[in-house]
Amino acid sequence: MFTGIIEEIGSMRAITMQGQAMILSITVKRILEDVHLGDSISVNGVCLTVVKFDGTSITVDVMPETFRRTTLRKLHTGEPVNLERAMAAGGRFGGHIVQGHVDSVGTITSRTTMQNAVVYVVEPVEASILRYMIPHGSITIDGISLTLVHVTDQRFTVSIIPHTLAQTVLQNKKPGDEVNLEADVLGKYMEKLLSNRTSHDGHGSGHKQGKLTEAFLAENGFL
Numbered sequence: 001m002f003t004g005i006i007e008e009i010g011s012m013r014a015i016t017m018q019g020q021a022m023i024l025s026i027t028v029k030r031i032l033e034d035v036h037l038g039d040s041i042s043v044n045g046v047c048l049t050v051v052k053f054d055g056t057s058i059t060v061d062v063m064p065e066t067f068r069r070t071t072l073r074k075l076h077t078g079e080p081v082n083l084e085r086a087m088a089a090g091g092r093f094g095g096h097i098v099q100g101h102v103d104s105v106g107t108i109t110s111r112t113t114m115q116n117a118v119v120y121v122v123e124p125v126e127a128s129i130l131r132y133m134i135p136h137g138s139i140t141i142d143g144i145s146l147t148l149v150h151v152t153d154q155r156f157t158v159s160i161i162p163h164t165l166a167q168t169v170l171q172n173k174k175p176g177d178e179v180n181l182e183a184d185v186l187g188k189y190m191e192k193l194l195s196n197r198t199s200h201d202g203h204g205s206g207h208k209q210g211k212l213t214e215a216f217l218a219e220n221g222f223l
Contacts, residue, residue: 002042004095004138004145006082006168007031010043012075013057022062022072024048031058031083040100042084044169045143045180046070047100070102071142071178080169082143095145096138102180104129106141109155110175118165120173123155124181130156132183132191140182144168 008030016023024043031041035058039050046066052059067073075081087093104126112119122141124130133139133151139158140146146164150157165171173179194216 001087002040002047002084002095002098002100002143003087003091003093004098004140004143005084006144007084009080009167009169010083012077012079012081015075015077020064020067020073022067023059024062024072024075025057025059026081026083027057028083031085032056035085040086042082042086042098042100042143044071044081045098045100045140045182046072046102066102069105070180071105074178080172082169084143096140097185098140098143098145098182099185100143101182103132103183104181105178106181108173108175108177108179111173114159116162117159118162118170119149119157119159120170121155121157122179122181127154129181129183130154132187137187138184140180142169142173142179144170 008028010026010028010031012024013027014025026043032053032055035050035053037050037052040047041050041058041060043060048060048062050058051061062072104124106122106124108120109123110121130151130153133148133156135148135151137148138145139148139156141158144164146158146160148156149159160170
C-alpha cells in the first residue's frame with residue numbers, strides 16, 4: 001500500500017522489451033536507503049517489484065497486463081518517473097490509500113495557471129472510473145495523491161500547488177499527455193458491498209441488487 005506522497009523523481013536508465021513485457025532500470029537516490037529484493041515500489045502510480053538493485057539504481061519487471069493498461073509502455077530512456085516506497089506501518093499517512101493498481105489511463109485536456117495553482121482537466125479512457133469520484137474526494141494521478149475539484153460525466157479537474165508540481169513529473173505534463181489513474185479504493189468496496197447486500201423477506205433470503213447513488217448516501221448520513 002502507498003499514500004500517494006512522491007518521495008523522489010527517478011530517471012529511466014534502461015528499458016528492455018520482451019514482447020509486451022518490460023524490464024526497467026531506474027536511477028534513484030532516496031529509494032535506495034532501505035531497499036530489499038521483493039520490495040514494492042510505485043513507479044508513476046504502478047506497483048512494481050524490485051528484482052535487482054545496485055548502488056545507483058533499481059530494476060523492476062513489467063508484465064504484459066501492466067504494459068497494456070498503463071502508460072509505462074510509452075516510457076523512454078532518460079524520462080523522469082514518480083517513485084514511492086510502500087508505506088511503513090509507523091509512518092505518517094499524508095495522502096490516501098493507494099494500491100498502485102491503475103484503473104484507467106487518462107488524457108490531459110487542458111492545463112491552466114490560476115494564481116499560485118496549476119489546474120489540470122483530465123479525461124479518462126474508461127469513463128466508468130468517474131463514478132468513484134466526488135468533489136473534494138481523492139484521485140491518484142501518476143502515483144500522486146490529489147484532491148478532486150470538479151467532476152463531470154466525462155472528465156475531472158484537479159488543482160495543484162507549486163510544491164507538488166515541482167516535486168513530481170506533473171511539472172512536465174501538458175495537454176495531450178497520458179497519465180495513470182487510480183480511483184479511491186474505498187468507493188470501490190462500498191459499491192461492491194451495497195450492490196450485493198442481502199434482503200430478508202420472511203420467505204428465505206436472496207440477493208438484492210442496489211446502486212450507490214448520491215441520494216442513498218445522503219439518506220444514510222454519508223453526505
